[in-house]
Amino acid sequence: MDCKSMKSIFELKIDDIPLEKKYIERFKSRGLSTFFPPQALGALTLFNLPIIDKIVEIDQKIYSDFQIPFFKLFYEKVQQIDLDNPPVGDKLNHFSSLHENYLFCIPTGVGKTLLGMLAAIKALPQKTLWCFTLKAIANEKYMDFRELFEDLGIKVGIKTGDFSSERDSYLKYYDWIVTTPEAADSLLTSKPSWLKEVKLVVLDEIHMVRDTERGFKYEDVVAKSQYHNFNLIGLSATITNAVELARWLDANLIYSDWRMVPLKKGVLYGRQIYYSKKKMTSFRRISPDDAINAAITFLENDEQVLCFVDSRMRIQEKARKCVKLLQARGWVPNNDISIPDTESGVGEILNELVKYGVAFHMAGLSLENRKAIEDLYRDGLIKVIWATPTLAAGVNLPAKRVIQDGYKRASRGRWVMLPVIEMHQRWGRAGRPQYDKLGYGYVVARKSSTDESGERLTKEKEIARLIDKYVNGTPEPIRSKYLVETNLFCSLLRCIRANYARTINQILKYYKFTLSNIQFPKSREIILEAIEFLVENGFLKRTPKEIRSTHYGNLTSDLYIHPLTALTYSKAIELISDKPDPITLTFIVCMAPDAITLPIRGREESDCWKYYENNMIFFPLEIEDSIQLRAVKTALVLDDYKEEIPTRTLEEKYHINIGDLTPIVTRLGFVPWLFNAFAKLAAYHKRTAIIPRIEVLKDRITYGVKEKRLPLISIRYVSRERAIALQNAGFETVESIANADLTELRNVTVKGFKLGNWAARIQKDATRYFKMGKDPRREYSPEDLSAPQTKIPKLPKKKPHSKIKQKKLIFYD
Known part of the structure; x- marks a missing residue:
């Protein structure tokens, strides 16, 4: 059989997909003219096109040379797999004809x-709610979607922070809304008026x-989406319990x-790479670090x-060692490469590394x-x-x-091996379709390793153990964490509220709508014990007919904080004076x-304990362990x-990176x-005297400025650096x-550059404020911060669906 004709059997042209012409042309202009499996099967399923029914036999040589999957689409096989995994519970194997939900379990890249975009x-x-794991990924996808589709009429909005439901109304103007699980x-908890226009959640x-x-946020999103009868598209890496x-x-x-x-997995030991217990390759020794x-x-x-x-410190150390080695080997730096200058000393380090083609990447x-x-x-x-591993789950x-x-990490005071699913997720980044015929994933073995019993492992046993676990092993099944006590408190309170x-x-x-069920x-x-905890602590109350959320529970839910956070703040509000020190208020918020708190190195722990014990007057809440420290x-x-x-001073004094502050401060x-x-809990407890101090401190930390800068910070286009330069x-x-x-x-002049054209914009906004007859400094009113009395209307009960069809489980391998 001709190779070209065989390949065409597995192709689905974009022109075959029933989309409007403008979307077809946009996909084709971005190089997405052909869908290879499993995208082809996904598109066929989403648009109800005929499924390929040809059986094609391909010998191993052609498969490896052309990377064409060897698979057969047999409904008999599908049914057999379904019998091997019988349904749990009544009618869980049925599928509503009014809802076309899909779970795509396919590898990275x-x-x-x-497929989500097609759906x-x-x-x-109707609207689509997109849910991405991290803010960084959500921001990246938001920019991608805007670039791809906004000029074609699809309006893309984003919500990744600020959990106030009062500010959600702007989202009604968008067709696609990009979020995180929390957002x-x-x-779904606040139920904005436009929610009825949503059809799909990806x-x-x-x-x-x-x-x-x-x-557990994913489980809450799914449960609430099914309550609203939204269609669901789940996108996942390959997992062992996909049917579940x-x-x-x-x-x-x-x-x-x-x-x-295709991915080739192996164990790196010394200057050898072992792909199996017998097969290996070697390369020359340049550094003692494998x-x-x-x-x-x-x-x-x-x-x-x-x-x-x-480890953040180890990635910097290893990147520097790489560059020193390249310098010793006579590599010439590329001085045309640079990283944007920042106040951080890390920027200078990176600028030296990237000239040799080396860098480090972390959340910091x-x-x-x-x-x-x-x-x-x-x-x-x-x-x-x-x-660090954040890159594996993100960009x-x-x-x-x-x-x-390294394949071990600390967990509850002991070292444990990384789960197989995490190792495979990181290896999943290997292989670039436009360049590589094979991708390679390696785990570095330890030279002096021990097993669970503490027995020293020989080289052969260490390699065999890693090959069995990571190279030949299967990922662990996905397990729900919904019933973890702290997670259950949050979910139940918001569900009832x-x-x-x-x-x-x-x-x-x-x-029953959760994976945990x-x-x-x-x-x-x-579940009953969790409800009892919420009742005892004043978040819920029982009546003869139902369980209702109290004023305190409503406030906690509306603020989107954990019930234990509310209890922590309430206890502190009872203990502090009307004129607390700023460090006291900041400490309470951080408890x-x-x-999000900053990590403590081993040698810092004793210093922090000593500071805490010598200044307990500033810390009204008792610290019980090093995590709270x-x-x-x-x-x-x-x-x-x-x-x-200065930022560099903070980095040196506290051993942090400037990026560590980003998820803590900023708006x-x-x-x-x-x-x-x-502040709102203080208003609830009638401690209004401390509210102005809390609000001023919030703005000062958010923008990193002294109090005298706050009026200027309130002007549009005036940042921390510009406020300092202007004054x-x-x-x-x-x-x-x-x-x-x-x-x-x-x-x-701001950081070596003149304001230039920004000056006119700043002056225009300042003039607008000045004509209002007052400085833009906020006038904090306890009444403005009182607990909300929002009434959430009850939605009509869902009608049972009469038309039920058998759920399809489509497999191919």
Whole structure:
């Protein structure tokens, strides 16, 4: 059989998809003219096109040469797989004809988001809610969607922070709304008026439901979406219990472990790579560090490499060692490559590294630095990136080779091996379809390793253990974390507050929409205990007919904070004086379970304990363990930040990176959100005297300025640096800016650059404020911060569906 004719059997042309011509042309203009399986099967399913029924036999040589999947589409096989995994519960194997839900379980990099886009286009003119795991990914997809479709009439909006339902009304103007699990759950809880216009919810990386802290948000989003009769599209990597997840979503399952670029997995030990217990390859020794040795070898072969390390300090150390090795080997730096300059000393380090094609990537970097590294890597100017695991779950940066340096991490005071699913997810980045015939994933073995019993392992046993677990092993099944006590408190309170359930039976019915119900169906007692906790602590109250949320519970739910956060703040509000020290208020906010706190190094722990014990007057809440001690360090950092201490000084003093502060401060960080919650709880407890102090402190930390800068910060286009520069130049007030000579304003220098054309915009906004007859400094009123009395209308009960059809489970391999 001719190779070209065989390949055509597996192709589906974009012209065959029933889309409007403008979308077809846009896809084709971006190089998406052909869908290869499993995208082809996904498109066929979404648009009800005839399924390919030809059986094609391809010998192994052609398969490996042309990367064409060897599969057969047999309904008999589908039915057999369904019998092997019998349904759990009544009618869970049935599928409503009014809802076409799909779960796509396919490997990384073969078009999962593309399938979501097809479904979202098909749902127009009704709205689609997109749910991405991280804010960084959501922002990236938001920009991609706008670039692709906005000029074609699809309006794309985004909501990733600010959990206030009062600010959600603007989203009614958009067709596609990009969110995170937390933001999506907030929208479904607050029930804005435009929610009735939503038809589809697309859940990216739905296998992250396994995450202990955030996974239950996915279950709440799914449960509430099914309550509203939304269609669901789940996108996931290949997992072992995909059928179980499909039953949870009430979805047709489309499953494949086929990759566009096949992945070859191995164990790196010394200068050998073992692909099996007998098969291995060798390369020369350049460095005593096995990971660095391999990375430099591949770099000199002009190959791109991603190296994952579970430590921020180690990735910087290894990147520097790589560059020193390249310098010793006579490499000439490319001085045309640079990273945007920041106040951070890390920017200077990166600028030296990237000239040799090496960089490191972590959450601690500024957004500008991370984006610059990703762009340089995509352009091929950076060859080796040392990264923390956040990159594996986030940005799309495929490489020919992926190296996992180290396979253990600390968990509850002991070292445990990484789960197979995490290792495979990181290796999934290997293989670039446009360049590589094969992708390679390696785990670096330990030279002196022990097993679970503490027995020392020989080289042969260590290699055999890693090959059995990671190379030949299968990923662990996805398990729900919904019943974790703290997760259950949040979910139940918001469910009752939003009228999704009001009786025990309704709560148990809501629970049936969760993955936890399929995996742990006998959980009634656990749920009843959680309800009792919420009742005892004043969040819920029982009446003869139902369970209702109290005023305190409503406030906690509306603020989108954890019930334990509300209890922490309420206790602190009772203890503090009417004129608390700023460090006290900051510490209280950082003690909440919802707060993001800065890590403490081993040698810092004793210093923090000592500081806490010597200054307990400032810390009204008792600290019980080292995890809570992180609140002290975070409070000290934020206290210095608001006093305009230079960023580099903070990095050196507290051993942090500037990017560590990004999720804490800024308008989308936890500082504005939790300080606002703290102020409203103070109003609820009638401690109005402390509210102005809380609000002023919130603004100071958010913008990192002294109090005298706040009037200028309220002007549009005036950042922290510009406020400092303007006041240093003599423009102390809004009035002085409004009445200033425009030429003088243009000449104000900020970080070496003049304001220039920005001066006219700043002056225009300052004039507008000045004409209002008051400074833009907020006038805080306790009445404005009183607890909301929002009434959430009850939705009509769903009518049972009469038309039921058998759920399809479509497999191919």
